[in-house]
Amino acid sequence: MSLDDTPTTDAESMTTTPTVTTTDDHSGTGETIIESRDIDVYYGDTQALDGISMEIPEQQVTALIGPSGCGKSTFLRSINRMNDLIDTARVEGEILLRGKNIYDDDVDPVALRRAVGMVFQEPNPFPKSIYDNVAYGLRVQGKDDNLDEKVEDALRRAAIWDEVGDQLDSSGLDLSGGQQQRLCIARAIAPDPEVILMDEPASALDPVATSQIEDLIEDLASEFTVVIVTHNMQQAARISDKTAVFLTGGELVEFGDTNRIFENPNSQRVEDYITGKFG
Amino acid sequence: MATTGIDGFGSDATLDRKRLYGRVFVGLCFLSTLFGVAALLLLVGDVIYESWGWLDLTFLTHPPSWFPENYVDGRGAGIYPALIGSLFLIVLTAVFTIFLGVGAAIYLEEYAPDTRVTRFIEANIANLAGVPSIVYGLLGLALFVRAAGLGSVLLAGALTLTLLILPIVIVAAQEAVRAVPDSQRRAAYGVGATKWEVTRDVVLPSAMPGIMTGTILALARAIGETAPLIMIGAATTMFAPPRLSPGALFEPFGAMPMQIFEWASQPQAEFQHIAAAGSVVLLTVLLLMNATAIYIRNRYDR
Ligand SMILES: Nc1ncnc2c1ncn2[C@@H]1O[C@H](COP(=O)(O)OP(=O)(O)OP(=O)(O)O)[C@@H](O)[C@H]1O
Ligand SMILES: [Mg+2]
Numbered sequence: 001m002s003l004d005d006t007p008t009t010d011a012e013s014m015t016t017t018p019t020v021t022t023t024d025d026h027s028g029t030g031e032t033i034i035e036s037r038d039i040d041v042y043y044g045d046t047q048a049l050d051g052i053s054m055e056i057p058e059q060q061v062t063a064l065i066g067p068s069g070c071g072k073s074t075f076l077r078s079i080n081r082m083n084d085l086i087d088t089a090r091v092e093g094e095i096l097l098r099g100k101n102i103y104d105d106d107v108d109p110v111a112l113r114r115a116v117g118m119v120f121q122e123p124n125p126f127p128k129s130i131y132d133n134v135a136y137g138l139r140v141q142g143k144d145d146n147l148d149e150k151v152e153d154a155l156r157r158a159a160i161w162d163e164v165g166d167q168l169d170s171s172g173l174d175l176s177g178g179q180q181q182r183l184c185i186a187r188a189i190a191p192d193p194e195v196i197l198m199d200e201p202a203s204a205l206d207p208v209a210t211s212q213i214e215d216l217i218e219d220l221a222s223e224f225t226v227v228i229v230t231h232n233m234q235q236a237a238r239i240s241d242k243t244a245v246f247l248t249g250g251e252l253v254e255f256g257d258t259n260r261i262f263e264n265p266n267s268q269r270v271e272d273y274i275t276g277k278f279g
Numbered sequence: 280m281a282t283t284g285i286d287g288f289g290s291d292a293t294l295d296r297k298r299l300y301g302r303v304f305v306g307l308c309f310l311s312t313l314f315g316v317a318a319l320l321l322l323v324g325d326v327i328y329e330s331w332g333w334l335d336l337t338f339l340t341h342p343p344s345w346f347p348e349n350y351v352d353g354r355g356a357g358i359y360p361a362l363i364g365s366l367f368l369i370v371l372t373a374v375f376t377i378f379l380g381v382g383a384a385i386y387l388e389e390y391a392p393d394t395r396v397t398r399f400i401e402a403n404i405a406n407l408a409g410v411p412s413i414v415y416g417l418l419g420l421a422l423f424v425r426a427a428g429l430g431s432v433l434l435a436g437a438l439t440l441t442l443l444i445l446p447i448v449i450v451a452a453q454e455a456v457r458a459v460p461d462s463q464r465r466a467a468y469g470v471g472a473t474k475w476e477v478t479r480d481v482v483l484p485s486a487m488p489g490i491m492t493g494t495i496l497a498l499a500r501a502i503g504e505t506a507p508l509i510m511i512g513a514a515t516t517m518f519a520p521p522r523l524s525p526g527a528l529f530e531p532f533g534a535m536p537m538q539i540f541e542w543a544s545q546p547q548a549e550f551q552h553i554a555a556a557g558s559v560v561l562l563t564v565l566l567l568m569n570a571t572a573i574y575i576r577n578r579y580d581r
Contacts, residue, residue, distance in 0.1 A: 080469070082465065082468065082469070085464075085465075085468060087393065110471055110472070110473050111471070113468060113469060113470070113471040114470075114471035117469060117470060118465075118469035119469075120462060120465060120466070120469070122462055124460075124462040124463060124465065124466040125466075126463065126466065126467075126481065127484075127485065136467070136470060136472075136480070137470030137471060140467075140470065140471060140472045140473075140476050140480075141470070141471055184466070187466075187470060188469065188470065190470075191470060191471070
């Protein structure tokens, strides 16, 4: 079955406990859209994630931070089952998307990825025209009616239309790194997923391109649920509503409102990490 | 010399000696290169010299003759049926190898589980590329000519040459498929493409230039092969080219290397020149194929 078929009643029943309302100005519903329950991930015999449980609120930005190798990317990939593509990877536990466990046997990972899009660390446009890059997801998902309109709309929402609107036929590879990344964001949002996962989307970019991407992410949160991995503490503080701090060993040490985590973390290790004493 | 004028950085005997060794080594490398290039130029030069005066347009457009005097003054004898035979052979072989080679490479790289069996098969495909062509000729004779009962026909020739170059094409195609960055595959999976869509839309288009280059170079090898064609009993001399109809697949055929071999074994001295003229035609076709491969490679090299 496709995830689109998940009954909404089911989803509503999963979100009866509203998460704490954040003080940020995002208009997000704040209801849980993704709930991770005791997720363990192994690569062969080595464990990369250890019992991750958290509730990711809808239409808000959730940042995953932590030192290198602590499993942020691994966790992100388990939300859209990209780990399935790694032969040695094994995921245990449940991740509920609107109440439906995405690791159930009847979930098709391809259908899941249509609801949960992804943007990667390195900009990876296809060696095709800008237009075809954005249209690709729409085409494989069979949403290719009014294609021109949808492509333009996605490019506008990704804040890159003004720069490329008049050169849709030129190659996506001819753009600058920052433009390529926004093109990839346009490609990810064009088919209208519910959730967008981003793995350090700005780490390969210069400060100007980075701040463009950051502004864009804040805008995206009005329509989408955004989960973003970042190494940049200021970035997490600026753009996210919730922050999850992972620490070495693949454990989630603290999760909560971004403001609280940065101003008054519960855990000494988190405080040390945030203030730069290690990591 | 390394005299910089700064104390302690003046010329140094050991350094000078090492530089001398370096220069000797470069000299030897240059000589090796020179030897290869010179041998090739001599060979090509000799063939062209031998063919001088015997090669003109009528040579390309007329069937062969047993009388050397027919080959001069535009009287009309030449390599036409063998040239067309070779082209038919190469086009058929290209179609077979592209389908089989790309199919095998995609399967091995994208789908096959990484087991010991897979690795064993991959290693042996590479080994097969080194098997002498006469062995493939024997295989073709047993398999296509005799067991399948095709006889010494065009189809049997094309299938035999396919066997001969398939390992090379598979290995080249595998390399091209492997060179497609994983980030490209992830991008397609990320927007909800199925494995088949990823392969069709991302992997194949990116790998195609590499696959084509490898295939054309392998075909260029096949077009000059004589041994396997002799083994399966291809005609040494054909007076008419294969017909442009499916029926031609099941009819006897000639090919340039066979015709050249036949000319060279004639007693009259003039036939040596005619054989040389045939060789120039064969070399030209080879060169054109290699040029196409290089063109494709440069065109798609980003
Ligand atoms: N494909 C893989 N195969 C085997 N082990 C892996 C694989 N990917 C990640 N790992 C291991 O899992 C652990 C977590 O890796 P992960 O990439 O999730 O960390 P991360 O927090 O994203 O790090 P970074 O900040 O450097 O990107 C690491 O120890 C890593 O070596
Ligand atoms: Mg990572």
